[in-house]
Amino acid sequence: MLAQYNRLKEAYAGCLLLFRLGDFYELFGEDAEIASRILQITLTSREAGRGRRIPMCGVPYHAADSYIATLVHKGFRVAICEQLEDPKKAKGVVKRDVVRVVTPGTITDVLPEKNQFLVSLAAASGGSGYGLAACDLTTGEFTCTEVSGAEAGELVLTELHRLQPTEILQFKVPAALAAKIAELGIYCPETDERLFITDHARRVLLDHFDLLSLEGFGCEHMTWAVTAAGALLSYLIDTQKSAMDHITRLVPYSLSAYMILDAATRRNLELTRTARDGQYQGSLLSILDRTETAMGARLLRQWLEQPLISGDQINRRLDAIDDFRKDHAARGELGQNLKKVHDIERLLGRVAMGTANARDLLALAHSLEAAAAVQAVYTRLAASQELLQLAGETDPCLDVARLITLAVHPDPPVSVQEGGIICPGYNAEVDRLRAILTQGQSWVSGLEKEEREKTGIKSLKIGYNKVFGYYIEVTRPNLALVPDHYERKQTLAGSERFITPELKQKEEEILGAEERLKELEYDLFCQVRSQVAAHIGRMQELAGIIAKVDVYQSLADVAVTRGYCRPTINTAGRLTVKNGRHPVVEVMRREEPFVPNDIEMEAATRQILLITGPNMAGKSTYLRQTALIVLLAHVGSFVPADEADIPLVDRIFTRVGAADDLAAGQSTFMVEMNEVANILNNATANSLVILDEVGRGTSTFDGLSIAWAVTEYLHESPRCRPLTLFATHYHELTELEELLERVHNVHVAVKEEEGRVVFLRRIVKGGANRSYGLEVARLAGLPSSVLARARQVLDDLEQNERARMAKEIMAGELLPPPAPAELPPLSSRRPRTGKKAVTSAPEREVGQLALFAPVSLPPDALVSELAAIDPDDLTPRAALQLLYELHRKARERLEAVENTTA
Ligand SMILES: Nc1ncnc2c1ncn2[C@@H]1O[C@H](COP(=O)(O)OP(=O)(O)O)[C@@H](O)[C@H]1O
């Protein structure tokens, strides 16, 4: 037996080998040491010939699933070796072989609700492009795509971020990309390069789908996609060693059919998990997901991560949601029935792979019945194209449900080998054998009564156990009454057990029938299961429709209960939102009511919004809420606003400044600049760009210069003039409004009340007056003497720095970054007409001077500063200092006024 073990262990090197011995899976040697440590099970040892002993541990076969899952999630491959014949009937060593290799991408028990993708990535020679295929073995979804062009590597990463695979097969992936993939921490097995030979890969696909060409799937000419897909399928065949009839088609898709969301944007917008701690709660999905089925939940997640970019497709979804939104009662009825629909896709996976038990089949049948009730509801209310079409396509598959309910016992055990799984009346032989068993049982109790009378032993009992079979038990005081033809079998403390030839004969009859019955039931069950398997394609279609209906009712329910509106979609670059809200913050933050805000942007006139305001005022929230509203509209969902007119957007970019970027943790200025470069290189006129405090990761003046130049670039570049929202604490940037035509300032309003800052959370026109950092510090409880001193230092710094910068510029040491080639030279740019005309000095100087001119104080700033003083809290010395300070400021104010009026 150990020889057999060693042979298999060699063939599956790199796997932990789980070796079936009776009711246990055993591990030996090093495998046993690893498993005992990870699974916390006792390590024993076993004689290995010539007095040697090897380590050993085991897990009971009926509880193996969760142990296997634990090992696989720790990154091990697990090979499962079964007994291939009945040990009782085997001559010599029982035949055994590996029946399945479980890896992180192919585990089929103990699953999260979301998809579990195995991805295969094949690089075209020279890295000019990639084929990417993804398969969820548990549901049978199988897709592929191709990526090429300068940005190919980035797009592949973006797809990986979307798919969140648990395992990646790679072929000839260039080192730079491979290194980035390695950072994702996803299991990447060593793969056999032969799987990726294009002809071989294509053949595997054609064989599996039983086709002559892949034309029908529309991917015949996608060589790299086909290579990746074929390699993936071979890998599954090698590891699963079972039929995978639920993989019924290969679906090619194009990345250009969906909005592109890079990894940073997915994280910043917290689509499916929060940026801070990766939790589902607090993500956009957690707010939107009111689906009732696992299939609907997976589809909604998919939609959210792959927003559409076609107005027609978006409106189709909106129409369907509208159908459900209008009918409250129908939604309730729908929900009730959807609740009863199990995960049909995964049940079908188990059917195809031969692991579905009787309970699974029943769950499937009941799901089909519930699906029929669901169908009745949406067929009734369908008015939209989309729902009418779904209703027209629905094949309820009730014949399959009937097949199952007729054959399978309504209350079956988990095991499929212990009998009790076939319905009475389904098969005459099953019924006959069952009758023999019941008759046998009553014969036995008849015999018991008879023997009591014959022998006069009132306490005589007939019992049964696995070792001795049926026996007659007589207690010790009555032993004298036992007749001669009883044969003694066993002696216990207070009694003895006997058998009779008559009883043994009946026993054989009963046990024989029982054995036959179990085998027959198992065979019949397997037949039913493969009959069901023949209809997998139909049921998958149905499951797909149910999933969509579930998502529509979920989105409709959210729209109604949270007061979302239906967005209109335009292609004119117009973004108008009335009373928009942040979908998550409005729900999660209970301590203050959420203040809705409008937004108005237009590519041709209001392309860039600069948003200023003190810390904690709500700038980031406003940016994200805008991005989320745009994104939701592209998903085809209603949006949290009173009115929304949304431009079709090809990409949303977000860049969140280092200080706000908590998730990245080690985020450095370099990372920040990488992301900005990505935006400048890839944004188009149809993109939406969100910049939150860009430039924060470096010194003030570096950061300011970069922020300034980035804004100019986004405004001037003829290729990319995306709609841009830029939140910044650099007040100097607000001057850009004067210089660049389509730049506009808004700020988050605050008001001062009794010397304190009150956040109003309202976005209003114009730039914020000045940094309220000190006031926020006051809110936080800093002593007023410290605050006064801070103000003094700040003012000095501002004065000195400006003087120094101006000097440096004069000396030519710190010229503003050169304008990109496609930018018109600065001197030819004119301030927008209708805005404040800026002196007649040469334009180049104007740009620079405007940047470093003192920020003009609003008329009441000094007054409020005075009001903020707490005289009782000042030392005489501080009071004197403050007096000098106020005096100086007042002088400056007067001078500034004189200059502008001159
Ligand atoms: N419109 C709003 N209504 C209510 N609370 C808001 C609103 N906008 C922001 N907040 C709250 O204010 C706090 C600060 O918001 P944030 O956007 O991070 O500010 P900033 O980016 O300006 O520093 C957050 O905790 C947020 O929940």
Ligand SMILES: [Mg+2]
């Ligand atoms: Mg912020």
